[in-house]
Amino acid sequence: MAGIGGVVRAGPAPDDVDVVALRVRQIAQEIDAIRLELGPLWGVDWRSPAAAAFRERLLERNDALAGAVRDVQAAAAAVQLHARRLRSAAPxxxxxxxxxxxxxxxxxxxxxxxxxxxxxxxxxxx
Incomplete structure (x- = not known):
């Protein structure tokens, strides 16, 4: 990418990209913490058709949050890989x-x- 006066800028520093990867990893942990907080609701002693529906929805939400955690962890790994590639490509x-x-x-x-x-x-x- 050409910059001011024809100067070619190198792009983001690998250390800066590492910081982004760390933050994305932390976001995955925050989502997982929310998912884990929902766990005790599964054991509520409540017997009725509404309770069964509640547990079914809770299981769906748990699966969705677990999928989001996996996706965000994969994003963090991709950002970390980008930082490693920047580091290895830099003169x-x-x-x-x-x-x-x-x-x-x-x-x-x-x-x-x-x-x-x-x-x-x-x-x-x-």
Missing amino acids: ASAGPALWPGLGPGAAPWPGPDAGADAGDPGRFPG
Whole structure:
């Protein structure tokens, strides 16, 4: 992806993607905790057609939540795999930007004060 002035930006850092994978994994755990909180309702001592219908719906909800947990865990694993692939594909010397013709890491991305001498912090001097 080309950035400002033809600079090719590398994309997300693997560590940032790891953070997303961890959060997605935590969401799966939160969903599973909710599912487990419904478990004691199964043992309610209640005998009637309404109780049987309640238990049937409870079982359906448990299955749906268990499926959601599996799906979110699979998403977390996919995000983690993406982080590993980013890590293995990144050149060891790559900096935050790749400048065409100079190779990875040859020139750092300009800092926040780049162009300050020109009176406009968004422009390069000269």
